[in-house]
Amino acid sequence: MMTEEGKEARRQKMETMAAAWEDPELTAFMEWLGEQGFTDIRLFISARRLVFLAVQCQELKRHEYGHSRMYIVEAAWKGEYCCAYASSLTDGSRAEIVRRLKETAGVYINREIPQGIAESKDFRGQRWREIDQEAVGESLMCAEREALSCEKAHFVEMCEYRQYEETVVLLDGQMHYLADDDGDCTVTVRVVAKDGDSVAVATKSGIADGGGWEAGPRDNTHDWHSRNQQEEFREIVCGLARRAAEDARLGLHAQRIASGRYPIVIENCVMAELTGHYLPMFYGENLMHHTSALAGKEHEQVGCDLLRLEEDPFSRKGTCRRRIDDEGTPVSKKALLRNGVFENVLYNSKSGDKAGDGSTGNGFKPDVTADIGTSATNVILSSEAGTCSREELLQSVREGIYITKIEGMFAGGSTESGDFSLLASGNRIIDGKLGGAVNQFTISGNICELWKDIEMIGDDPVYRMADRACVVSPSVKAAGLMVSGE
Amino acid sequence: MLAESCIERILDQAVSCGADYAEVFFENVERTRVDLVDSEVARCACGCESGIGIRVFRGLESEYLYSADVREECVLGLIRKHLGTGGVFGKRTPLSRFTPHGIVTQGKLPRDRKLKEKIGHLKEAVDAGKREEACIVQGRAYYVDADQRVQIANTEGVYAQDQRVRSRVRFMMTAAKEGGAGRQTGYIGPGAMQGPEFLESEEFLEYAREAARNAKGMLGARPCPAGRMPVIISNGFGGLFFHEACGHSLEGSAVASGCSEFAGRLGQKIASEKVTLIDDGSIAGEWGSLGIDDEGILTQKNVLIEGGVLKGYLLDRLNARRMGLKPTGSSRRENYRFAPAPRMTNTYIAPGPDRLADMIGSTERGLFVKNINAGSVDPVTGEFNFNTGETYLIEKGKITIPVMSATLIGTGGEILPRVDMVSDNFALGHGYCYAGSGQLPIGAGQPAVRITEMTVGGKEL
Numbered sequence: 001m002m003t004e005e006g007k008e009a010r011r012q013k014m015e016t017m018a019a020a021w022e023d024p025e026l027t028a029f030m031e032w033l034g035e036q037g038f039t040d041i042r043l044f045i046s047a048r049r050l051v052f053l054a055v056q057c058q059e060l061k062r063h064e065y066g067h068s069r070m071y072i073v074e075a076a077w078k079g080e081y082c083c084a085y086a087s088s089l090t091d092g093s094r095a096e097i098v099r100r101l102k103e104t105a106g107v108y109i110n111r112e113i114p115q116g117i118a119e120s121k122d123f124r125g126q127r128w129r130e131i132d133q134e135a136v137g138e139s140l141m142c143a144e145r146e147a148l149s150c151e152k153a154h155f156v157e158m159c160e161y162r163q164y165e166e167t168v169v170l171l172d173g174q175m176h177y178l179a180d181d182d183g184d185c186t187v188t189v190r191v192v193a194k195d196g197d198s199v200a201v202a203t204k205s206g207i208a209d210g211g212g213w214e215a216g217p218r219d220n221t222h223d224w225h226s227r228n229q230q231e232e233f234r235e236i237v238c239g240l241a242r243r244a245a246e247d248a249r250l251g252l253h254a255q256r257i258a259s260g261r262y263p264i265v266i267e268n269c270v271m272a273e274l275t276g277h278y279l280p281m282f283y284g285e286n287l288m289h290h291t292s293a294l295a296g297k298e299h300e301q302v303g304c305d306l307l308r309l310e311e312d313p314f315s316r317k318g319t320c321r322r323r324i325d326d327e328g329t330p331v332s333k334k335a336l337l338r339n340g341v342f343e344n345v346l347y348n349s350k351s352g353d354k355a356g357d358g359s360t361g362n363g364f365k366p367d368v369t370a371d372i373g374t375s376a377t378n379v380i381l382s383s384e385a386g387t388c389s390r391e392e393l394l395q396s397v398r399e400g401i402y403i404t405k406i407e408g409m410f411a412g413g414s415t416e417s418g419d420f421s422l423l424a425s426g427n428r429i430i431d432g433k434l435g436g437a438v439n440q441f442t443i444s445g446n447i448c449e450l451w452k453d454i455e456m457i458g459d460d461p462v463y464r465m466a467d468r469a470c471v472v473s474p475s476v477k478a479a480g481l482m483v484s485g486e
Numbered sequence: 487m488l489a490e491s492c493i494e495r496i497l498d499q500a501v502s503c504g505a506d507y508a509e510v511f512f513e514n515v516e517r518t519r520v521d522l523v524d525s526e527v528a529r530c531a532c533g534c535e536s537g538i539g540i541r542v543f544r545g546l547e548s549e550y551l552y553s554a555d556v557r558e559e560c561v562l563g564l565i566r567k568h569l570g571t572g573g574v575f576g577k578r579t580p581l582s583r584f585t586p587h588g589i590v591t592q593g594k595l596p597r598d599r600k601l602k603e604k605i606g607h608l609k610e611a612v613d614a615g616k617r618e619e620a621c622i623v624q625g626r627a628y629y630v631d632a633d634q635r636v637q638i639a640n641t642e643g644v645y646a647q648d649q650r651v652r653s654r655v656r657f658m659m660t661a662a663k664e665g666g667a668g669r670q671t672g673y674i675g676p677g678a679m680q681g682p683e684f685l686e687s688e689e690f691l692e693y694a695r696e697a698a699r700n701a702k703g704m705l706g707a708r709p710c711p712a713g714r715m716p717v718i719i720s721n722g723f724g725g726l727f728f729h730e731a732c733g734h735s736l737e738g739s740a741v742a743s744g745c746s747e748f749a750g751r752l753g754q755k756i757a758s759e760k761v762t763l764i765d766d767g768s769i770a771g772e773w774g775s776l777g778i779d780d781e782g783i784l785t786q787k788n789v790l791i792e793g794g795v796l797k798g799y800l801l802d803r804l805n806a807r808r809m810g811l812k813p814t815g816s817s818r819r820e821n822y823r824f825a826p827a828p829r830m831t832n833t834y835i836a837p838g839p840d841r842l843a844d845m846i847g848s849t850e851r852g853l854f855v856k857n858i859n860a861g862s863v864d865p866v867t868g869e870f871n872f873n874t875g876e877t878y879l880i881e882k883g884k885i886t887i888p889v890m891s892a893t894l895i896g897t898g899g900e901i902l903p904r905v906d907m908v909s910d911n912f913a914l915g916h917g918y919c920y921a922g923s924g925q926l927p928i929g930a931g932q933p934a935v936r937i938t939e940m941t942v943g944g945k946e947l
Contacts, residue, residue, distance in 0.1 A: 442943025
């Protein structure tokens, strides 16, 4: 009979997946699968935790906490590859796993049987910190007050903290293991500005360093409850709130703009979003199936000389911290574009084997129950030859548009052709200075043409998430883009 | 499923933290996903997932906990740790079972057909699509089915179980000119609250053929002209237009906080008198339907706009509480990992008196949008955008040439009064909606509708 302490310890161990490969329940499960007739068994376990806090009108409106887990089994059944998943290993779930494994055996053509793990390794390096909910809430309320104290700020629609952790463990039939983790904590503030009938909204989000997260081994000096940590967190959140309020104010009394072709400066967050949407153009399977605008253009000039796009899993500018991909292959730093030339393709095991190049450590699941696809870790857009300040970017434009927001990326951008047509808003640029706000126009073009037209690259990188990848980009200035307005 | 006594103990633990309302949501879902490229299975994911979500209200504040570990000791431990126990013990009405609407039109469950049989139907359909037009160079089918069983109980005595069986396929047929240049892809994505009968229906092969015809129709499409012009949006999934242009702005999350452009405007005229907008989650057999919402309230037909006048919002319990109104059976979530929120189900414009032929014939120059790919909206400002699929130019009252996908933009407040014709050829389309409480299956429908003028984004002036 388990004591209350024992039950609590087991619950915590389940949540944190401290050493899954030592869990007798897992060992028993693997053995049991073998007894059912499955061979070459490989288990992928994902455990996730989430904390979420939202403040509105100086009250803590929403608080959420949760953890979830998924077991994905790959094996061979009568020599054929098979796979299935379940969120637990109860008797009912086990029966369902077996049913589904047998059902999927033979549906793939020439799918490789899962490989064993050569050497056990633990790559985990993140440390979830239990936050002081009251202190985080206080900081969010402080940020809300900060935003509302700004000129024309009417309402703070969103002021949220989110902390997320995922631990992944790969196990083979001999209980060899590979373990890794990832996570971050972010803050998002969305401010509504109002002046008469005019309403404008701006959103800012950022990594909440000093929040409930710590990269690297636990250090006793990193204590959330310490005054320094709380002050640092408050500074970050209030800074985001002030910038959101200011950007919202700048968006008031937006006018329509005449259709035409304009020189543009694309704000960092917009460029990060655009770049992130087109990452699939670098994926091996899309190039091989000719569903990428870069198909057939390997080692060709697809961007300007100034342009560098690089995957760097080890960069602190991005939020991804993975050291192995979801197939257990080590991640690596690689240039996607160097001096505007298409240098490297991203492969998982399947696409890499097909290409004859092998995996580049980019085999990731688009969601935990899905089959392996391709993705990236931190992808950073930078300049090969010097950067400019935002003021310098603006000063280089006599009459143009500063794009601060885009919508419709999901369906408005084709990775097959590189074309895009998106709703946009921003500010006029008149004689090198920011002018009045403009909205309700579309920008249309092609990403490769945009890359070629880049003339200046800024020094103000920010990050945006693009599915599994984290894209970091500064603001850029490009020669021209088609705008449809009045 | 959980034993009723277990649910009662969980509710008791939840209200012991001083909450005035507590709710338990348990789900178990079996799901199959297949991605077929030509005749080959590119990806396949089959499995089951279960979990529990517990929500409490303290006045207008909410707390939400979820766990994949549904063992009673773990759930109670989670509640004790995160909600505490030190409050005034809240009240709980004894549970009373009720029966949801019977909206699943089927005789079989997804597990009653083997995976290889389903793949066989998909291959047959993809082949049919490829044979339909000689220019088709690739056929793709993305299929999903799910059997979701939920239990919902709360401290107001609600106790209900529901089963949602859904199937959907998305056919993508790619056409190319000789030599492989100028590729265009046609999409069709039907779904239903059905089991394997969906794959075995007579219409199934026809969906793939239609996607092939769409793709061929767009070969040789010219860049869409940009500017302001009349736009006719065809029936069916064209209803996504209103889903985005005003539907999200009528959901309680935006309205209750005063952030929606339609907040505080009940009883006011916000659209042309031709517009009647309805959201109905109780339609039997429809992809976006459910017998009870995810808070245990019966789904219902909600008239949101009638003859242009704003009649109602979509409200869940929390936002109804905030606004002093009744919930409308509109609370939904993707799964137990999400707290529920008011969301659309099957949203459509009611048929009107006009005829499509008259709409086109009376348009000097404009666009005819046969289908919409996707769109999004900011409920605060009402700014929306859409990307169109199969699109044609209208010139001198006739449909002429195909044009490449265009972006339609505007605000709900600007566009709704500009609907001047609504035809009688109603149809309902199927898709997904992505918002705060996750990805949800939705229906979006309408008859053909004309908007007198809106901004069209394209590459050519």
